[in-house]
Amino acid sequence: MMRVEHQRSQFSAGQMAVKSGVCLRLLALGLLLLPAAGCSTIESFNPFGGEKYETKLLADEPAEDIYDQGLVRLQKRDHDGAAKKFGELEKQFPFSQWSRKGLIMIAYSNYEGQKYDEALSAAKRYVGLYPSTPETPYAYYLAGMSMYNQIPDITRDQERAEEAVKIFSQLIEKFPKSEYVEEAKYKMNVARDQLAGKEMSVGRFYLGRKNYTAAINRFREVLGKYQTTRHAEEALYRLTEAYLALGITNEAQTAAAVLGHNYPDGQWYKDAYTLLAGGGLSPAESQGSWISRLFRRA
Template identity: 30%
Template structure:
């Protein structure tokens, strides 16, 4: 019985400490947390910025600064190159505030999160495809936005990366004598990237590839 009483006393003591600590921390006002987050962000201390803005969002969810905190958390993750966390935060912002004026910026940043992960043509091409999807979505939904104009130059790079990847894969199949697979890739390349330099190369390779494929 004594052990049980002692257990409850310790539990109450710990919970009291936790309550005191939380109460002490929450002595910071929303304005103070905004100031802390802004100062940390400006200084490049993005982890501290995330903490300050997260505290603001958690402690003062109905504050006029809460939406700003959500956006700056995503931006801080982006600056830290924590792109998965940034995408999650940006998408959460868009889902919660679909009519907010920052949505074009949000879509652009999601596109950049993928764009910044573009790799060599022999690697995974998902970043190029995903960034292209976001940039096209931005242009379709907000054609007059300044961010739509910025997206245009990134689209060309994405398309170039994807066409080079398709040619790389098609050539690989050709070299390994998988002619039917190579033919499909060459045809796909021509159909989807008709204006690319890679498309012209594919056109030159198709006759020989089709000939070899028919022999098998």
């Protein structure tokens, strides 16, 4: 992108007025796409004659300067301004290292400004364009954190938690030696715990309304997908409760037995033991139970 600057020897006040009117009319008609360049281009066509014009090409602003201006705006916590400044690198220096650097900084600026959807979009675009640069793991991390920071409480839809888990999993799989892996693992576990909590909440809802089959399906989901979360212990107790209410005693006894094997000192096991004892039963694992098979596989 280059700017054309026109110099002339003389220009009368009347001619200035005429040219201003031309620019205004073009603006009104929507024909002047580039304001500065548009008026300058009109001046190069001299309808009055007798004027001499000298055309000079001015170089673009260096990429380093634009990048530094973006950093200055970041330091001033002008995150929107920084993102826009880094965006100029993409426009003025496409397919260059400055365009690449600008894109990751757009993601970072928006993330710092808590504009998480914009940060996610820029980070994903970076991963798509540059899947194996030194900054790619960081782009995954920013994308994951943009979702993680928007996870709502368990009473609401957990789509963002699911997306955070997905992105962090990709980061861990593709870049296992990255410096962001450890934190990604931690954040992913927190997000998975949130997803398990949502399933438990729904399961308890069904259990309270004596819809035992629907409740069992939710608790089964917790053990199948989120067995390593803190909710697995309660899920086993709730299965004991639900199966006992349905009269499926072998599954109730198995759930309690597996609970005792894995959490022998927990309150949930003590409650399950008491619950079974009230019906003259005790924990006993059935090897053919899906609960038993699930934990043996784990």
